[in-house]
Amino acid sequence: xxxxxxxxxxxxxxxxxAQLGMQSYMLKGVRKPKSRINMAMLQPLxxxxxxxxxxxxxxxxxxTELSTAPAYQTIPYDVNKSTxxxxxxxxxxxxxxxxxxxxxxxxxxxQHLLWLDANAANCKQFHHYFLVQLTQHLGFFPDGSFDxxxxxxxxxEGVFLFQMPLHPDFxxxxxxxxxxxxxxxxxxxxxxxxxTHTQRKTLLTHVLSYYYHHNLYGSxxxxxxxxxxxMA
Numbered sequence: 109x110x111x112x113x114x115x116x117x118x119x120x121x122x123x124x125x126a127q128l129g130m131q132s133y134m135l136k137g138v139r140k141p142k143s144r145i146n147m148a149m150l151q152p153l154x155x156x157x158x159x160x161x162x163x164x165x166x167x168x169x170x171x172t173e174l175s176t177a178p179a180y181q182t183i184p185y186d187v188n189k190s191t192x193x194x195x196x197x198x199x200x201x202x203x204x205x206x207x208x209x210x211x212x213x214x215x216x217x218x219q220h221l222l223w224l225d226a227n228a229a230n231c232k233q234f235h236h237y238f239l240v241q242l243t244q245h246l247g248f249f250p251d252g253s254f255d256x257x258x259x260x261x262x263x264x265e266g267v268f269l270f271q272m273p274l275h276p277d278f279x280x281x282x283x284x285x286x287x288x289x290x291x292x293x294x295x296x297x298x299x300x301x302x303x304t305h306t307q308r309k310t311l312l313t314h315v316l317s318y319y320y321h322h323n324l325y326g327s328x329x330x331x332x333x334x335x336x337x338x339m340a
Contacts, residue, residue, distance in 0.1 A: 109201035111150050113139070120168065121150055122201060123158075126214045129206045133160060133171045145174045151184065152197030153221055180225045189224055191338040192235050195331045199239065202327040203246060203319065213245040223295050230299065232339055233290075233308055237298035239315050240290040248322040254288035261287055263318050277321065279314050286311055309336055 109130075111119040117139045124130050138145045149156060159173040183189045200217065220238055224231060243249045252258055252268035260269040261284040263277040268288075272278065279287065289301045290311075303311075316329055 109197050110152060111147075119147075119150065121171075123156075124200065124204060124214065124217070125209075126211065127209050128162065129208045129210060130204050131162075131169060131207060132167060133158075133169050135171050135174070145171075148184070149174060149176055151190075151193075153183075153193040153200075153217075154180065155218060155221060178222075182228070183221075183225045187338060188231055191331075191335050192224065192231060193221070195329075195335045196235060196238060198329055198331045199319065200242075202329070203242075203323050210245070216242070216245055220295070233298065233301065233303055235335070236308060236311055236315065237290050237293060237295075239312075239319070240287065243318075243322075246323055248318075250287065250291055250318075253291070254285045259284055263314065264321050266318070266322065277317065282307070283310060283314060287314070305340065308339075312336070 109122045109124060111121045114120050114134065118134060118136045119138055121133050121135060122130065123133055135145060135150070137143050138147055138150070148154075155177055157175055157177040158171045160169050160171050162169045183193055204213070224234055240250075248266055250261065250266055250268070254261070254268055257270050258268040260272055260278050260280045261267070262269055262273045263279065264273070264275065268284065269278075272280070286301070286303065286307060290298060293301060312332060312335075316332060319329075
């Protein structure tokens with residue numbers, strides 16, 4: 109998810125693992141010029157395999173071997189894709205807290221990253237689709253659906269309504285319809301949803317607001333501003 113410098117040559121990496129959930133690891137000497145582990149392997153949302161001396165009673169563990177698995181072919185070299193990965197890494201890092209295995213969540217993230225890397229088509233709304241679908245695994249997928257009788261979506265309650273709620277945290281009309289489209293889409297069909305830049309920008313603001321109400325609990329996402337500039 110991210111790394112922080114520790115001493116002149118080492119880093120501490122926050123890594124989401126298949127077997128142990130979210131964990132923190134020390135990598136000694138990786139900032140040295142001739143380190144066996146390249147810092148490029150620790151870029152946000154890089155898929156890796158590693159060997160660690162994990163100890164259940166410790167909050168910080170040590171990695172002794174690390175490799176990419178598999179190595180990305182496009183994400184590190186495509187500014188749009190790498191910025192999306194940087195943004196999603198921040199959201200995931202602040203949303204996932206469990207230090208335990210969640211196979212479905214892990215495979216969801218891995219599958220979607222591999223799709224992003226392999227897909228050469230426009231990825232301008234991949235992150236919208238990803239964040240909406242991610243809510244299924246985090247436990248707050250929107251309830252109900254948009255139709256002629258339910259044109260409002262309550263961001264606090266997470267449900268489509270037939271009338272405007274008595275608070276300002278809601279979306280309506282075309283914005284609510286667009287959210288519904290991404291709820292109903294999949295990896296193949298989400299690209300077919302017609303959107304403008306303004307609609308995507310507005311929807312991302314609403315989706316992040318939804319996360320603030322249900323999952324982030326005071327954490328602030330900062331990288332979406334960079335994402336908006338790159339994807340403009």
